[in-house]
Amino acid sequence: MRLVILDDYNLASEWAAKYIRNRIIQFKPSADRYFTLGLPTGSTPYGCYQKLIEYYRNGDISFKYVKTFNMDEYVGLPRAHPESYHSYMWNNFFKHIDIDPANAHILDGNAEDLEAECRAYEQKIAGAGGIELFVGGIGPDGHIAFNEPGSSLVSRTRVKTLAKDTIVANARFFGNNLSKVPTMALTVGVGTVMDAKEVMILITGAHKAFALYKAIEEGVNHMWTVSAFQQHPRTIFVCDEDATLELRVKTVKYFKGLMHVHNKLVDPVLSIKDQ
Amino acid sequence: MPSNKSVSDAPITQFINCRILREHQLQRDDLWVREGKILDPEKLFFDEQGYADKRVDCEGSIIAPGFIDVQINGGYGIDFSQACEDVCSGVSFVAKKILEHGVTSFCPTLVTSPPAVYHKVLPQVKVHNGGSHGAGVLGFHLEGPFISLEKKGAHPAQFLRPFKSGDISDLMEAYGSLDNVAMVTLAPELANSQSVVRELSQRGITVSLGHSVANLSQAEDAVKHGATFITHLFNAMLPFHHRDPGIVGLLTSDQVPAGRTVYYGMIADGIHTNPAALRIAHRAHPSGLVLVTDAITAMGLPPGRHTLGQQVIEIQGLHAYVAGCSVEEALEAASLHPAQLLGISNKKGNLDYGSDADLLLLDEALNIKATYISGEEVWRKEP
Numbered sequence: 001m002r003l004v005i006l007d008d009y010n011l012a013s014e015w016a017a018k019y020i021r022n023r024i025i026q027f028k029p030s031a032d033r034y035f036t037l038g039l040p041t042g043s044t045p046y047g048c049y050q051k052l053i054e055y056y057r058n059g060d061i062s063f064k065y066v067k068t069f070n071m072d073e074y075v076g077l078p079r080a081h082p083e084s085y086h087s088y089m090w091n092n093f094f095k096h097i098d099i100d101p102a103n104a105h106i107l108d109g110n111a112e113d114l115e116a117e118c119r120a121y122e123q124k125i126a127g128a129g130g131i132e133l134f135v136g137g138i139g140p141d142g143h144i145a146f147n148e149p150g151s152s153l154v155s156r157t158r159v160k161t162l163a164k165d166t167i168v169a170n171a172r173f174f175g176n177n178l179s180k181v182p183t184m185a186l187t188v189g190v191g192t193v194m195d196a197k198e199v200m201i202l203i204t205g206a207h208k209a210f211a212l213y214k215a216i217e218e219g220v221n222h223m224w225t226v227s228a229f230q231q232h233p234r235t236i237f238v239c240d241e242d243a244t245l246e247l248r249v250k251t252v253k254y255f256k257g258l259m260h261v262h263n264k265l266v267d268p269v270l271s272i273k274d275q
Numbered sequence: 276m277p278s279n280k281s282v283s284d285a286p287i288t289q290f291i292n293c294r295i296l297r298e299h300q301l302q303r304d305d306l307w308v309r310e311g312k313i314l315d316p317e318k319l320f321f322d323e324q325g326y327a328d329k330r331v332d333c334e335g336s337i338i339a340p341g342f343i344d345v346q347i348n349g350g351y352g353i354d355f356s357q358a359c360e361d362v363c364s365g366v367s368f369v370a371k372k373i374l375e376h377g378v379t380s381f382c383p384t385l386v387t388s389p390p391a392v393y394h395k396v397l398p399q400v401k402v403h404n405g406g407s408h409g410a411g412v413l414g415f416h417l418e419g420p421f422i423s424l425e426k427k428g429a430h431p432a433q434f435l436r437p438f439k440s441g442d443i444s445d446l447m448e449a450y451g452s453l454d455n456v457a458m459v460t461l462a463p464e465l466a467n468s469q470s471v472v473r474e475l476s477q478r479g480i481t482v483s484l485g486h487s488v489a490n491l492s493q494a495e496d497a498v499k500h501g502a503t504f505i506t507h508l509f510n511a512m513l514p515f516h517h518r519d520p521g522i523v524g525l526l527t528s529d530q531v532p533a534g535r536t537v538y539y540g541m542i543a544d545g546i547h548t549n550p551a552a553l554r555i556a557h558r559a560h561p562s563g564l565v566l567v568t569d570a571i572t573a574m575g576l577p578p579g580r581h582t583l584g585q586q587v588i589e590i591q592g593l594h595a596y597v598a599g600c601s602v603e604e605a606l607e608a609a610s611l612h613p614a615q616l617l618g619i620s621n622k623k624g625n626l627d628y629g630s631d632a633d634l635l636l637l638d639e640a641l642n643i644k645a646t647y648i649s650g651e652e653v654w655r656k657e658p
Contacts, residue, residue, distance in 0.1 A: 079321065090317045095305070101324035 001216065001229070002236040003255040004262045005244055009204045012240045013047025016135070016202055018266035019236070020052065021061050023133055023198075025270040029065035034103070036067045036125075038134030038193065040145075041088045044202050045137060053096040060271035063099040067128050069121075070106040071136060071145035071193075074182035075159065077109060083173045084109070107157070107186040118157040118186055125192070134196035138203050141165040142211040142224030146187035149223040155189030190228045198234040201226060206242040213246035282323050285310045288650060289327035293636075295338045295626055296606055306338055308632040311649030315628040333636055336644055339606040340624050341379025341633030343613035345458060346416055346506065346540055346567035348384045350574035355383045358392040362399040370409030374654040377609075377643040379633040380411040380623060382457050384569075387419030387430035394451035402455050405633070405648040413617060414457025418506060420449060421461040421468070422486035426511040430486065441467025443474055456480055457617060460506040462487035463497035476501025481617055483540075484522055486511040491524040498531055504616055505539040507569060508556055509548050526560040538616040540567040541608075557600050564600075564608040565616055602641065 006012040020037070029035040039045075055061045073085045081087060086106055094104055105124055111117035125131060136144050141163060147155060148163040162170075167181045174180040193199060203212050215226035216237065229235040244252050290306040297304065307314040307327065319325040349355045351372050353365040366383050373381065383400060385393065397415060405411030420436045427435060438445045445467075446453060458481040461468060472482050484497055485506025490513070494502075505512075505522055513521035525537045541553055541564060557564050568574070600608070614624020622631050632650035635643055646654040 080317070086321055087317070090320060094320060095316060101320045101326060104320070106321075 002258075002262060003216070003251070004236060004238045005252065005256055005259070006238070006240055008240050009047060012202065012204050012238050013045075014051050015266055016045075016048045016200065016238045017051030017055065018269045019200065019238075020048070020133065020135065021055055022266060022270050024061060024063075024066060025272060025275075027132065028275075031065065034065050034067045034128065036069065036128050036130065036132045038131045038136070038188070038196060039068050039070050039089070039093075040135055040137045040202070041070065041072075041085045042137050044204055044208075045135065046092060048135075048202060049093045053093065056097045059273055060269075062272055063097045066099060067103040068099065068105060069125055069128075069131060069188075072185050072187040073107040073109040075109040075114065075184040075186060077182050079108075079110060109182075109186055114159050114186060118159065121157045121186075121188075122192065125195075131193075131196035133198045133200060134193050135200050135202065136193060138201055138208055138211050138215065138226050139166055140169055140207055140211055142214050142226050144190060144193060144201070144226045144228070146185045147190050147225040149225070151190060151222060151225050153220070153222050153225065153228040154191040154194075156191055157186065157188045160185055160187050190225050194228060194232055198236070199229055199232055200236045200238060201229065202238050203243045204240040206245055208243050209245040209247075212237070212239065212243050217247060217251060282325075283310060286328040287314065287319070287325065288329045288331060289316075290331045290333050290338060290634075293333035293336050293338045296340065296603060297626055299603055299607065301337060301603055306626060306634070308650040311632055311651070313626055313628055313630050313632050318628075336636040336638060337602075337606075337641075338626065339377075339635045339637055340610040340614075340626055340630075341410075341635055341646065341648065342377045342566075342609040343413070343617075343624055344373070344378045344381040344568050344570075345413075345504075345565065345613050345616065346384050346418070346542075347373070347378075347381050347570045348386060350570050354571070355396070356385045356388050356392060358388075358395045362396045366400050366412065367409055370405070370412065373410050374646045374648075375643065375656075377635045377637075377646055378410050379405055379635075379646065379648050380413050382413050382416040382617075384416040384418055387422065387427070387434050389434050390449055390451070393417070393449060397450060397452050397455060400455060402457075405653070407648070407651060407653045409653075411633075411648070412455075413619070414455050416458040416460070416483075417450060417456055418460040419486065421445075421459075421465055421471070423462040423464065423488050425488050426462070426486045426513075428486060428511045438465055438467035438471055441470040445471065446474070453478060453480065458483055458504065460485040460504075462489060463502065464489040464493045469496060469500045472497050472500040472502050479618070484512075484525075487522060488513050489522055490519050491521055491528065494522045494525050495528055495530040498525060498528075498535070498537055503535065503537060504565075505537065507542050507547065507567065508539040509552055510542070523556075526556060526563065536563055536615070538563045538565050538612055540565050540569075542567060542569045557604075561600065561604060563612065564604075565612045566605070566609045605641070 006015050024035050027035045077084045079086045107121055108117050141149055146160045148160060161184050170181050171178050214224040220227045220230050288308045294301040295304050295306050307316045350369045353369050402414050403412050419430050420434050422435060424435055436449055459475055460483040463484055464487060475482050481504055482502040483504035483506045484494055484502055515523040531537055611624045614620040634647040636645040638644055644656050645652055
């Protein structure tokens with residue numbers, strides 16, 4: 001894995017956005033060959049989305065030939081509800097960029113047949129040629145997407161019941177009222193994300209530090225599902241200082257020492273204006 | 276990009292680089308319009324996988340809902356209260372001119388007149404939508420003749436009337452027809468007024484109190500029976516008195532039925548009302564403020580002698596004035612509040628999804644740069 005450590009949230013968000021930008025531009029996407037991007041929601045990737053919007057507004061990047069697949073969506077929450085992941089993606093990303101609406105895929109938590117919806121999603125991903133880069137976050141309980149502790153590490157897109165930890169963590173978006181938080185969600189599986197050519201996990205904040213420790217310094221374990229990516233050939237963890245607080249000093253020193261290598265991935269930062 | 280027509284073939288316009296009035300605040304956001312109505316872009320994106328056909332760059336302008344003027348007696352040489360053969364063309368002429376001032380819907384107002392005038396004028400003008408031909412007509416505002424002699428203002432005394440029976444016959448005798456009437460101003464202290472207020476309210480006609488010497492209790496009574504507006508607050512009514520605030524007291528009365536708002540018209544020209552008085556009213560009851568012009572024939576014309584109904588008046592000069600509130604509140608007083616007053620806020624007076632796309636592009640000083648009705652540009656300021 002690559003463990004990229006930046007000083008703070010803003011720098012981590014910027015590094016991640018630059019990486020995504022460079023990957024898309026280097027790929028040279030076109031009408032015959034779309035760049036497929038997996039996307040997360042939540043407070044962690046917010047800064048990264050803001051930077052990507054800025055790059056689009058400056059004319060340095062276009063999402064015209066990018067197909068996106070979000071990781072998850074609540075079950076039973078009306079799509080127009082301000083806390084649905086559809087609303088999140090529209091307000092924080094899609095409405096500000098030039099992505100073709102037909103290429104922005106999010107699981108439908110209000111589908112008549114949830115299992116059919118999940119199967120169809122897997123087919124859409126396969127039909128798009130698989131995911132080139134899957135961006136994700138980590139929950140305080142070490143989950144990736146809504147693959148709660150105990151999820152199979154080879155799981156596919158399916159319906160999951162949310163763990164208490166996750167409901168508590170999300171209550172702040174529902175007026176701190178636990179009873180208003182949805183209890184189920186549709187989510188891509190650990191296996192689904194493992195199928196991506198490359199995985200980038202964003203982890204910021206001291207409250208995620210223990211989960212990061214469990215994910216990269218302990219063994220592969222279905223109780224901390226992000227640990228599955230220890231077995232992926234191309235994973236990047238992008239964090240801020242606070243997220244490394246539970247790691248061994250030796251681990252942090254080693255990867256900080258590699259920053260000059262990591263930074264070659266984002267410096268120089270590319271632009272479509274130069275093409 | 277491939278075709279985006281799934282729900283409708285109609286073209287979609289996206290207004291960009293603007294600040295729109297939404298949820299009582301000016302927010303940096305785009306505004307989307309299709310088939311003359313404000314469109315929800317999120318639904319368009321996810322349900323229809325649609326996008327804009329045309330983008331209008333507003334260059335940082337403010338977008339506000341079109342203004343609604345519920346009290347305008349004429350302008351540019353036209354006097355709505357003159358019983359002429361062709362009232363329609365007069366109304367149309369004014370309707371076209373007021374687009375320049377950002378008014379997209381209005382209530383042509385008739386001052387106290389003899390029955391012959393009402394009988395002749397009312398049937399000639401129907402409620403209709405605006406467009407490139409001019410602002411939409413929401414219905415007549417009949418100010419009088421059931422008003423107080425002591426507070427007649429510029430109205431002719433000889434044509435004032437009492438309520439003989441208090442039922443529909445009084446109205447029919449005076450007006451002839453209520454078909455295209457949106458509002459009636461009357462004095463509630465007149466005998467038999469309560470049943471008239473009820474009758475009009477039940478027909479969906481807004482009842483306004485004005486040109487009256489009513490005390491607070493008479494005014495509250497009228498509100499209980501359905502009155503919801505005060506015609507040009509402070510003018511042509513008893514002044515506020517601390518032991519009997521009169522009609523002005525409605526702004527803070529605790530007798531207003533729950534869920535009901537009493538709106539009040541203000542002529543904010545700095546002349547009809549001292550700005551300090553305007554501010555007192557606004558601070559006491561900000562959500563009820565409705566800006567009106569009460570414009571007369573002479574609006575837009577040079578100084579001189581003009582008619583106002585059956586009277587002849589002199590004009591020295593005009594200037595407009597908005598004081599004491601935020602930009603958002605001022606814009607709402609000219610658009611949202613009159614729409615709420617007339618019960619049409621489900622489609623006018625705001626930029627909510629599904630509302631008619633009657634919009635104004637304004638600069639920082641609230642000068643009108645362009646006027647749109649149903650999404651179509653109907654006036655633009657010469658550069």
